[in-house]
Structure formats: C-alpha cells, structure tokens
Amino acid sequence: MSDAGEILSRLAALGLTLPTVAAPVGSYIPAIRVGSTVYTSGQLPFIDGALPATGKVGTGPGLVDPADAAGYARIATLNALAAVASVAGGLENVARVVKVVGFVASDPGFTGQPTVVNGASDLLTAVLGDVGVHARSAVGVAVLPLDSPVEIELVVELV
Amino acid sequence: MSDAGEILSRLAALGLTLPTVAAPVGSYIPAIRVGSTVYTSGQLPFIDGALPATGKVGTGPGLVDPADAAGYARIATLNALAAVASVAGGLENVARVVKVVGFVASDPGFTGQPTVVNGASDLLTAVLGDVGVHARSAVGVAVLPLDSPVEIELVVELV
C-alpha cells in the first residue's frame, strides 16, 4: 500500500497525471473489481482518445521503433492505472500489482518484446514503488486492435 | 446472479441451447473451479465437434469475413458458458463474468479484433444481463489451434 500523496508526487515528478479512463472500443468495461482483485481490460496507448502511433514494432522502414514502443507501453499502462483507480477508489488502495501481460504487435523478426514491455514495468515501479513489482508475460502478436503497437493488461490486488 | 429460468428464456429467445461441453484437444480439462472463481480453457467454435470454418480473419480472398468471425466468437463463447455451467452447477450460479480474452487469428492487415470479439461480449450480456458485463482483452494472433479463426477464454466469479 502506498500513500496517496506520495503516488501523486511520483506521478508529478514523472510529468504525468492519471488520464480520463479510455472508452472501451467494444462491448465491455475498462476494469472490474471482484473481491479484492481488479482485472483491467487490455489497454491501448490512447492519448486524448487517439493512438500516437500505429503499426508493428521492429527495426526497419515502416516499423515502430522499439524505444518508441516502450513509451507507448508506458502510456497504455498509465491508462490501465487510471482504469484501476476508477474501480479501486484511488491507487493508494493498490496492495500489489500482481500480473502484467504485454502484447507487442511485432514484425516476425523482432524479438525484443521484453524491452518494450519494460516501459510498462518500469512505470509501475516508478509510480507505486515495491507495490508495483509484478509477474509478467510479454508476447509478440501478429496485430492489435486499431493497429496499436502495444496492448497492456493488469491484474491488481487491493488492500 | 440471474434466475435459471430467465437464462433459459434468454437462450431460447436467441435460438440457442447450451451445447455439450467440447472435448479438449489436449491434456487438460474444459474448466476448473477454485473457490468461487472459474477459469475456462480457451474455447474454439466447435459445433458438434467440428469447426464451422478455419483460417485467418481479414478482408480479402481466402480470409474469414470479420462478421462471420464475430459469429464464431459467439459460438466459442457459448461453448465456454457450457464449460462454466459444468463446474458451476448451472449458469444461475454465475455472480459475474470477470474477464474475457479473445484471440483472433488475424491477417496482419486486419485491425478489427474488437468487432470480432464483440460477438463474445454481446452474447454474454444477452444471456446473463448485467452479470455478463466484463473486462476484456482482444488480440490478433498468427494462428490458432486447428486453424480456428477465434479462441475465447473466460474468468467467471460464482455466487
């Protein structure tokens, strides 16, 4: 469990604020709480409702640069945290981030998914400290909704 | 929680009945209950043991039409509900559908996975009402078992 003010300070130090929860692109809700567990929907790196980039991640012409993709994973994770906060009564009620699944739309020759998904993992620990340390799967998929380069989902345990 | 008769009525109004639980295509079981949580295996759109279509979803020759794929997602979800019912003592014991993951075997140029997986989401709310509203991830994968166009898995909370 983290202190609410401390979380706000960490976000501010990163130049971030929790965004409005992104509207689902289908018949579902952004996050759901069951008992003390929160499951988020897969979150895309929307900024004010638009994707900052589209395409597959890799190195070469027409591909999304892996370092940029890590930044998009960070944005998607910020959206996921906003979704968690919306059903948890604030991020200070997060006892532990349990699991992160990071889907990276990947050129078949790109094998650096862990580096991309570190954009998610590093944000979680930067904002939540030890509470943000989690188990994780990173996979390279063929294509993601709306041609997003990344999609991040969280399982979180509340206090 | 829904009423058993109401669920049957909704299924009947949709022209549906819960099928026999599809036999796993490997060394596992269709669903498992742990405490009040049910996890299903990834479900394919089997009808009487056969896939109604195979291939990747997209627009173009040789691809599975996205609208058809949404129908297959609906069938896979009906199979998932049958798997849930088999370990839950009936769908009336479902307190909440928590999470849906929809894998769509996708042509790399196809980015409409949310529309396909709406076939799953819409069935859940049609059959279970508010109890069926869930968090969701939709991803486009390279290929699915037996060349199925879709695969759906559920996490469900029981009363």
Place this chain on the structure above:
Amino acid sequence: MSDAGEILSRLAALGLTLPTVAAPVGSYIPAIRVGSTVYTSGQLPFIDGALPATGKVGTGPGLVDPADAAGYARIATLNALAAVASVAGGLENVARVVKVVGFVASDPGFTGQPTVVNGASDLLTAVLGDVGVHARSAVGVAVLPLDSPVEIELVVELV
C-alpha cells in the same frame, strides 16, 4: 496436495530436478503469491540461462520441429514450477494447477499448438498427479522474446 517425497520421486523418475529459477529478462519477478494464488511470469525454456533453440514452430526448412517444441514447452514448465516452488515453500504446497497459457511462436501454416502445449500439460500431471490437471489456452503467436519457440505461464492455487 501432494507429498514432497512423492514429487521428488516423480521428478527423479523423469530424470528431472527443479532448476534454479530463471532470471527475468526484464523489470519483473518470476512469480508472485497473492493470498493462496500464485501467478508465474511467462517462462521460456532456459537451460542454464540459454535457450536450447530459437525460431518459429512448424514443419519445413528453418522451422522448429513440433515434437522438439513440445520438449521445450516441458522445459519452460519445469522452470515455471521452480518459480512456483520459490514462492510457495515447495511444490508440496500446490493444491491445484489452475490455468496454463501456452504461447507457441508459430509459422502461420502451423496449427498444431495443442500438441506442443501438451508438453507442458503432460509434465504437470506427471509431476503433480491429479493436482496438476488444469484449464488451458494454447495460441500461436508471431514471435516470442529472444526468439524463443514457446512461452508458458501458470496460475496455481496453494493449500
């Protein structure tokens, strides 16, 4: 729940021992326990820190043979069990393997993911008996971290 000695005997009969937990290839931990539930990170088939093979699974030149891939799924699962044991105080505290997700880096024409992931499922029941019987999803993805042919994640319930 299984007996600790029995588990050791089964591993020995298979010529296996639990390896050292594989070091994460990113900013996360190999497994996390929340209440009585353990979530592992996606595990690769590391042997002493190196992948025994890389590439996509399929039949044809330059592809990883499906039977070999099943063996790699088995190795990844052994790593996952080591990760579980490290947070569970030993595999004898496993009450039930709940869910297995098997990601198979797949040539788009390869549809035998269930056979590959049986390498994971069969090991779990060989080592843990009835406790190892689980729900499962198998999917074919475009590419996996470090070009691994398989990645396995587990959800496990403890006693």
